[in-house]
Amino acid sequence: MCAAREGRWGRRQRALLCCVLVAAWEAAWGQLRYSVPEELPKGSFVGDVAKDLALQLPTLRDRGARVVSADRTQYFALHANSGHLVTAERLDREQLCRLVERCVLRCEVIVEGEMKVYGIEVEITDINDNAPSFRESEPELRISEMTAPGSRFPQAEARDPDVGVNSLQSYELSGDEHFSPSVQAGADGEKRPELVLAKALDREEAAFHELVLRAIDGGEPLRTGTARIRVSVLDANDNAPVFSQAVYAVRVPEDVPVSSTLLTLTATDADEGINANVKYSVKKATDLASEIFYLDPETGSIRLVRSLDFEESDSYDLQVMARDGGGLSDTAMVSISVTDVNDYAPEISVRSALSEISEDAPAGTVVALLHVQDRDSGANGEVRCSIAESLPFRLERALDNYYSVVTSRELDREEVSEYNVTVWASDSGSPSLRSSAVLALRVLDVNDNAPVFAEARYSARLPENNAEGALVLTVRAWDADWGQNARVRYRLAEGRVRGAPLSSYVSVQAETGALYALRSFDYEEVRKVGLWVRAEDGGAPALSSNVSVRLLTVDENDNAPQVLYPPAASAAGAGWTGVELAPRSAEPGALVAKVVAVDADFVGIDGVRAFLHSYSHEVSLTANSRKSQRRWAADSCCNTLPARLSSEVSLALSSI
Ligand SMILES: *[C@@H]1O[C@H](CO)[C@@H](O)[C@H](O)[C@H]1NC(C)=O
Ligand SMILES: *[C@@H]1O[C@H](CO)[C@@H](O)[C@H](O)[C@H]1NC(C)=O
Numbered sequence: 001m002c003a004a005r006e007g008r009w010g011r012r013q014r015a016l017l018c019c020v021l022v023a024a025w026e027a028a029w030g031q032l033r034y035s036v037p038e039e040l041p042k043g044s045f046v047g048d049v050a051k052d053l054a055l056q057l058p059t060l061r062d063r064g065a066r067v068v069s070a071d072r073t074q075y076f077a078l079h080a081n082s083g084h085l086v087t088a089e090r091l092d093r094e095q096l097c098r099l100v101e102r103c104v105l106r107c108e109v110i111v112e113g114e115m116k117v118y119g120i121e122v123e124i125t126d127i128n129d130n131a132p133s134f135r136e137s138e139p140e141l142r143i144s145e146m147t148a149p150g151s152r153f154p155q156a157e158a159r160d161p162d163v164g165v166n167s168l169q170s171y172e173l174s175g176d177e178h179f180s181p182s183v184q185a186g187a188d189g190e191k192r193p194e195l196v197l198a199k200a201l202d203r204e205e206a207a208f209h210e211l212v213l214r215a216i217d218g219g220e221p222l223r224t225g226t227a228r229i230r231v232s233v234l235d236a237n238d239n240a241p242v243f244s245q246a247v248y249a250v251r252v253p254e255d256v257p258v259s260s261t262l263l264t265l266t267a268t269d270a271d272e273g274i275n276a277n278v279k280y281s282v283k284k285a286t287d288l289a290s291e292i293f294y295l296d297p298e299t300g301s302i303r304l305v306r307s308l309d310f311e312e313s314d315s316y317d318l319q320v321m322a323r324d325g326g327g328l329s330d331t332a333m334v335s336i337s338v339t340d341v342n343d344y345a346p347e348i349s350v351r352s353a354l355s356e357i358s359e360d361a362p363a364g365t366v367v368a369l370l371h372v373q374d375r376d377s378g379a380n381g382e383v384r385c386s387i388a389e390s391l392p393f394r395l396e397r398a399l400d401n402y403y404s405v406v407t408s409r410e411l412d413r414e415e416v417s418e419y420n421v422t423v424w425a426s427d428s429g430s431p432s433l434r435s436s437a438v439l440a441l442r443v444l445d446v447n448d449n450a451p452v453f454a455e456a457r458y459s460a461r462l463p464e465n466n467a468e469g470a471l472v473l474t475v476r477a478w479d480a481d482w483g484q485n486a487r488v489r490y491r492l493a494e495g496r497v498r499g500a501p502l503s504s505y506v507s508v509q510a511e512t513g514a515l516y517a518l519r520s521f522d523y524e525e526v527r528k529v530g531l532w533v534r535a536e537d538g539g540a541p542a543l544s545s546n547v548s549v550r551l552l553t554v555d556e557n558d559n560a561p562q563v564l565y566p567p568a569a570s571a572a573g574a575g576w577t578g579v580e581l582a583p584r585s586a587e588p589g590a591l592v593a594k595v596v597a598v599d600a601d602f603v604g605i606d607g608v609r610a611f612l613h614s615y616s617h618e619v620s621l622t623a624n625s626r627k628s629q630r631r632w633a634a635d636s637c638c639n640t641l642p643a644r645l646s647s648e649v650s651l652a653l654s655s656i
Helices: 010-022 057-062 093-097 287-292
Strands: 031-037 045-048 065-068 076-079 084-087 103-111 116-125 140-144 152-154 168-174 179-185 191-197 208-217 224-234 247-253 261-264 279-284 293-295 301-304 315-323 329-339 347-353 356-358 366-373 383-387 393-397 402-407 418-427 434-444 457-463 471-474 489-492 506-508 514-517 528-536 544-554 562-565 577-582 596-598 651-655
Touching: 031 045, 045 116, 057 065, 065 076, 076 103, 093 103, 093 116, 168 179, 168 191, 179 208, 191 208, 247 261, 261 329, 279 293, 287 293, 287 315, 293 315, 347 418, 347 434, 366 383, 366 418, 366 434, 383 393, 393 418, 402 418, 457 471, 489 506, 506 528
Parallel strands: 031 116, 140 224, 247 329, 356 434, 457 544, 577 651
Antiparallel strands: 045 084, 065 103, 076 084, 103 116, 152 191, 168 208, 179 191, 208 224, 261 301, 279 315, 293 301, 315 329, 347 366, 366 402, 383 418, 393 402, 418 434, 471 514, 489 528, 506 514, 528 544, 562 596
16 A cells, blocks of 8 residues: 655655555565556556456456555556556656656555455656757857857756656757867766857857757657857957048038038947947147147047138148047048138229329329239139229239229319229139229319300490499309319400590409499490400419400480471570461461471480470471481370470461
């Protein structure tokens, strides 16, 4: 009634068995031994107990034979009808015996009716039902690339619970020529696999190696277990950075904006981590270049920190360096050439200039000296100067970059009194830049214009009997010159009137040109006066011009008609004068008498007409213009004028 296994529990089982034997049972000593492979299905045949114990089958059946074991699990059963020992459970040798080489299960057959017990040992034989296995199926390994070949890297061994040939026999390694397998036999007979570095690693060539370690047992069929070993190669700073180019050349226009990136250096380092962390620096550069360019240590970009100026320098050379975290470095040259851009306009500077010029200055008179320059180079710095063609000035090249501005003809202040002469300077760049300078030039007056009267001739009508000092007319002359040269003064030219000096008749006010009558004019005495007024300017020498002035005296009715016939009565005997005799037989309309009167005033206005003052009805008067219109019979002064003057004569008529 006990089961025992050899090995760890053997002693306890044996003691138990002794107890059993000491019992009152009459034990029939017979030891049956069977052997079955593990993993048989339940109910598989183990051994023919009845036959081997020479027991009659009916005995077994009737006497109550049964199998007992000390284990909680009954692994075997007795088949009563056949007397066969069969498996009652699936038997797993590895589970039942673990590491025990020889796995034996014990049990007893008890025949109760006969009070007999028979021991049975069943050896469970191993079958190759387990494959070797690694605890970690994908172990990782980190190895520095500097590791010397021959170095060993022990690996965890695989386990195979089977025994004997069914257990782990060997290892195989595949996947990479850099590693070869090796097996170390441990003191306990274990086989420890190792990786041996067969060939130096190079991270830059292969950063990872995938290895397959296979553990193989010797069973039939063979079973294997694999572990995929991932070897990471750790970097060693075995590579210096390398610039992508030995010389970086770039051309940039000088007007590139500040903070533009001109180029970017690239250095690569085959290492990794800090060993591949490349920093850029300028190894050698002029002070000017260091001031202008900034090399970003991280990105390698070269930026502009100050504006370029072709005229300052047209190229820069920098020696640059790339250094990795491990101190290895490379150098390269950077050549930056600056191209000219038309960024400067020409500059005109007036070195000397007149501010005034006399209008009679001869053509070719220099009025200014200019200096022109352009700080650009080549075509961008070639300057052409010009002046508007409409102006009476032209440019003459004096020296290199010097121009003189000269008059191209005589000037006329009266036409243009001041000039703003704009001188343009333009360069030949594209687009062209230009600038200008303005020369302000005032034209000085020269007395080159005589006064000019407003009218070609003047005439005025002056009513006779004028007041002395009456204004007759005003002459006016203009002078195109300026200042004193334009200051006109008037004066009367010499002349005589009726033997007397003209100046006793009229005068001209010098400043205003007003002509005054100095005496009262009598039409009947002076009917017209011709004179010249001279206008003279204040220049030196003075210029003058003359204008003729005609004064006409206008008649006024200042004379009464004078009766010439019949003669006036004597002063003593006022009244009738003369006696005209008219025949009695005179027809109506017959002439009876004739009166003749004259008037000193101008005919037409102051003509004479005769009319009867008192008369008889037989007599009438008829005007007769027999001689001329100048001879009217009586005063007929303009009806409209109040100043009608008259004289009277009395006629005495008597009929015969
Ligand atoms: C010349 O320029 C000045 C200043 O700009 C201006 O006052 C003047 O009127 C200009 N003269 C002419 C003739 O354009
Ligand atoms: C003006 O008259 C003066 C004298 O009568 C004479 O000498 C002078 O030449 C004249 N000038 C002109 C411009 O006619």
